[in-house]
Amino acid sequence: xxxxxxxxxxxxxxxxxxxxxxxxxxxxxxxxxxxxxxxxxxxxxxxxxxxxxxxxxxxxxxxxxxxxxxxxxxxxxxxxxxxxxxxxxxxxxxxxxxxxxxxxxxxxxxxxxxxxxxxxxxxxxxxxxxxxxxxxxxxxxxxxxxxxxxxxxxxxxxxx
Ligand code: ADP
Numbered sequence: 640x641x642x643x644x645x646x647x648x649x650x651x652x653x654x655x656x657x658x659x660x661x662x663x664x665x666x667x668x669x670x671x672x673x674x675x676x677x678x679x680x681x682x683x684x685x686x687x688x689x690x691x692x693x694x695x696x697x698x699x700x701x702x703x704x705x706x707x708x709x710x711x712x713x714x715x716x717x718x719x720x721x722x723x724x725x726x727x728x729x730x731x732x733x734x735x736x737x738x739x740x741x742x743x744x745x746x747x748x749x750x751x752x753x754x755x756x757x758x759x760x761x762x763x764x765x766x767x768x769x770x771x772x773x774x775x776x777x778x779x780x781x782x783x784x785x786x787x788x789x790x791x792x793x794x795x796x797x798x799x
Pocket of ligand 1: 648649651655656657661727728729731759760761764765768
């Protein structure tokens with residue numbers, strides 16, 4: 640039987656405890672989980688693609704079936720290249736739903752073999768986003784409950 644490979648795509652600018660929770664849980668469900676950092680030009684990123692990947696590698700290094708990669712291609716093309724059939728996405732609130740439905744439907748149309756799996760946020764992190772964390776860090780707020788130590792350190796490096 641072929642390996643069940645899933646891709647968890649996102650900006651991860653930077654990775655938060657909410658992302659990490661999804662990564663831990665998704666890694667248990669698949670043979671291999673590829674955390675794929677989108678190199679999107681539309682969003683003004685705080686961390687470079689390399690920095691975002693580096694932080695993800697640091698915080699997922701203990702998970703043997705998790706791989707960190709970057710992509711700039713159309714997601715479904717990237718999936719074909721990686722021989723992956725499942726996209727993992729996290730849902731926090733109703734407000735996530737509309738966008739996620741649109742993306743999942745578009746991807747389903749582009750490649751009917753690709754299935755999107757949604758995982759509900761851990762209620763502990765339902766309010767947590769990379770944007771909130773950046774906003775807090777910018778004003779020197781305490782982010783230690785929201786991101787792994789390595790990320791808190793990297794944020795201090797950006798904002799002083
Ligand atoms: P994108 O720009 O593609 O939305 P993000 O890095 O913001 O990338 O998020 C990647 C994925 O992780 C999305 O599916 C998002 O809904 C999910 N996610 C982000 N924060 C959380 C959280 N606190 N709990 C659960 N899922 C989350």
